[in-house]
Amino acid sequence: GRSFRPEGTKITFPNGVVVGGENVTIMAGPCSVESKEQILLSAQQVAKAGAQFLRGGAFKPRSSPYSFQGMGLEGLKLLRDVSNETGLLVITEVMEISQIELMLPYIDCFQVGARNMQNFNLLRELGYVRKPVLLKRGIAATIEEVLLSAEYILSGGNYDLMLCERGIRTFETYTRNTMDISAIPVLKKLTHLPVFGDPSHGVGKRDLVPPMALASIAAGADGLLMEMHPNPDKAMSDGAQSLFPEQLEKLMEQMRMLAPVV
Ligand code: PEP
Ligand code: MN
Numbered sequence: 582g583r584s585f586r587p588e589g590t591k592i593t594f595p596n597g598v599v600v601g602g603e604n605v606t607i608m609a610g611p612c613s614v615e616s617k618e619q620i621l622l623s624a625q626q627v628a629k630a631g632a633q634f635l636r637g638g639a640f641k642p643r644s645s646p647y648s649f650q651g652m653g654l655e656g657l658k659l660l661r662d663v664s665n666e667t668g669l670l671v672i673t674e675v676m677e678i679s680q681i682e683l684m685l686p687y688i689d690c691f692q693v694g695a696r697n698m699q700n701f702n703l704l705r706e707l708g709y710v711r712k713p714v715l716l717k718r719g720i721a722a723t724i725e726e727v728l729l730s731a732e733y734i735l736s737g738g739n740y741d742l743m744l745c746e747r748g749i750r751t752f753e754t755y756t757r758n759t760m761d762i763s764a765i766p767v768l769k770k771l772t773h774l775p776v777f778g779d780p781s782h783g784v785g786k787r788d789l790v791p792p793m794a795l796a797s798i799a800a801g802a803d804g805l806l807m808e809m810h811p812n813p814d815k816a817m818s819d820g821a822q823s824l825f826p827e828q829l830e831k832l833m834e835q836m837r838m839l840a841p842v843v
Pocket of ligand 1: 612638642693694695696717747782
């Protein structure tokens with residue numbers, strides 16, 4: 582609850598970036614790591630736009646087993662290499678307990694995806710790790726369920742936790758999900774944890790990402806997780822919701838008018 586830390590949790594990363602402080606933190610990059618060239622170019626574009634974290638999945642939770650499943654360990658190594666070159670931090674998704682040890686040397690933050698928000702064994706294990714975790718809201722999870730999942734990680738002793746609204750499934754089909762902007766101020770009120778918005782998965786269409794990113798910041802988000810691809814039309818996953826690099830740059834300027842973005 583908020584009363585545990587009325588001033589809110591602040592998470593300091595190795596390069597001095599603080600999440601949950603005065604500044605809004607931007608995590609951007611492709612849905613998946615696809616190749617050395619693709620992730621290096623992505624990192625350069627993300628750094629140029631002024632974001633702090635490079636995102637990119639090496640282990641991908643795909644709806645179909647026949648879709649691209651990610652580059653695995655090779656993808657983790659590429660993420661670390663290009664982030665060191667560009668001065669970015671790395672956030673990437675962990676899908677199962679056996680991946681935790683493997684990932685630790687290569688990453689700065691674990692991402693728990695919507696599909697694993699109630700993978701309680703994974704959450705419990707992440708409570709014992711001393712590395713920050715960003716926990717996404719499940720596809721049909723209530724706020725109460727998000728909070729109880731967060732409690733699995735916190736109760737293990739890992740307080741470096743961020744929550745993320747990424748859209749929920751409703752009767753509406755025009756957008757991929759329904760981005761519940763109200764979850765942002767609700768979670769800010771109920772917890773001391775930094776709260777992020779993921780407008781990319783929230784709406785699923787790139788032209789709707791900038792307005793929902795700005796809305797998330799106006800609603801009090803501590804940061805945003807967004808998909809950007811050097812060539813979205815060729816992306817191996819989530820191309821339709823990935824921003825073009827120029828769009829990310831323009832959006833960063835607009836966000837700076839609303840809040841300090843590091
Ligand atoms: C992702 O960030 O690429 C992802 C799979 O997100 P989610 O878990 O929110 O669907
Ligand atoms: Mn994605």
